[in-house]
């Protein structure tokens with residue numbers, strides 16, 4: 388009698404270079420594919436609105452890809468530990484496969500499930516698929532996690548090359564009886580009242596086939612000028628792969644091996660390194676979204692929140708053109724260029740003196756690439772509370788940044804041509820106040836390191 392293989396898709400919505408799927412294909416038993424929408428397991432961070440939009444479309448694409456190969460994608464909702472265990476028993480699975488996740492709540496679910504399924508006699512295997520290096524494999528000489536990027540990345544580069552990507556399984560076979568599935572539309576991942584996703588639809592095509600096309604286009608057209616133009620928001624010189632990597636429509640191994648042979652790819656590859664560094668940091672400091680990595684920042688004297696300032700920042704009404712352009716790009720497309728992310732984040736924290744956690748939450752809700760490592764990691768980096776080689780209090784001057792990186796005003800006029808131009812705060816005075824607040828942090832007694 389057949390003992391199906393159950394493949395549990397998570398942040399790896401792809402068929403190519405998917406080790407869990409590959410293992411199932413090799414096992415040569417009928418396949419059951421499942422995605423569980425888990426909004427209940429303890430500590431699991433609920434997806435933001437833009438991420439839910441992306442997930443809906445990416446699942447739709449994955450389901451089509453599997454269907455063309457004779458496999459149905461089963462959708463179930465609920466705490467993943469229970470959902471997957473029930474399904475495994477329901478189909479009489481002989482083996483259950485998944486690719487690893489690195490946040491603490493997800494790891495707790497996976498560990499619990501692994502032991503209960505194994506206790507029930509099933510084979511369970513998990514695979515490395517979302518990071519080039521497993522977080523426990525890159526350590527300093529004394530066995531600790533790197534807290535600074537440059538030595539971290541040097542250590543990564545000194546290791547043997549990342550493994551080659553696996554090809555998509557040539558044949559897959561589904562089970563004859565397909566388990567019951569939720570309807571994707573019933574999950575209501577798309578906004579309806581109001582439908583604010585028009586700009587997202589104009590901008591993106593989620594799903595593995597489109598992700599592969601974008602990668603090829605980037606390699607041929609943009610990578611050669613990446614180092615020169617990557618900081619200019621109007622240049623369109625970056626890869627736009629972040630949501631594709633976030634949802635695993637592309638594996639970092641594929642991106643790495645496609646780019647590594649191209650002349651001048653080092654700068655681009657080191658950005659993949661930052662992605663790795665953020666995830667490794669989350670693995671070692673699971674409270675990254677809520678706790679300052681540098682505990683001395685707990686003493687930062689945040690003034691009482693001015694909700695009107697937060698609202699003006701969120702909606703691109705600060706009167707600072709580059710900030711407003713970025714926030715409007717984000718609102719419309721679910722994306723913002725990296726240079727502008729740094730400027731808008733710095734403005735919120737250092738000029739409006741609003742706690743970085745509130746900015747992180749807004750980005751979490753509005754970015755299509757929001758993920759639990761890169762978003763808080765980068766917010767902490769800008770705040771100065773995170774992993775930084777020279778942890779000094781960097782205050783980006785949005786006017787100078789605009790002159791330097793958008794000298795012809797192309798980006799600002801595209802996104803904020805009609806925005807107010809009277810800043811809601813005095814940039815020089817607020818910068819001074821922020822530096823004074825930082826001095827208080829420096830004077831406070833130094834607590835022990837965290838993480």
Ligand SMILES: Cc1cc2nc3c(=O)[nH]c(=O)nc-3n(C[C@H](O)[C@H](O)[C@H](O)COP(=O)(O)OP(=O)(O)OC[C@H]3O[C@@H](n4cnc5c(N)ncnc54)[C@H](O)[C@@H]3O)c2cc1C
Pocket residue numbers: 617625626627628629630632633655658659660661662663665723724725726728729732750754756757758761762763765766769
């Ligand atoms: C405040 C703030 C919040 C951010 N939040 C996120 C987030 O939630 N998710 C996210 O993927 N990135 C985040 N970033 C990092 C970066 O802005 C985006 O990854 C990048 O803009 C995506 O565009 P791209 O794919 O064209 O990047 P490219 O320049 O083409 O880079 C290639 C890939 O490298 C990775 N990468 C690039 N820059 C960084 C970086 N600074 N840190 C980590 N990985 C990086 C991304 O996976 C990206 O797709 C944030 C940055 C800031 C300053």
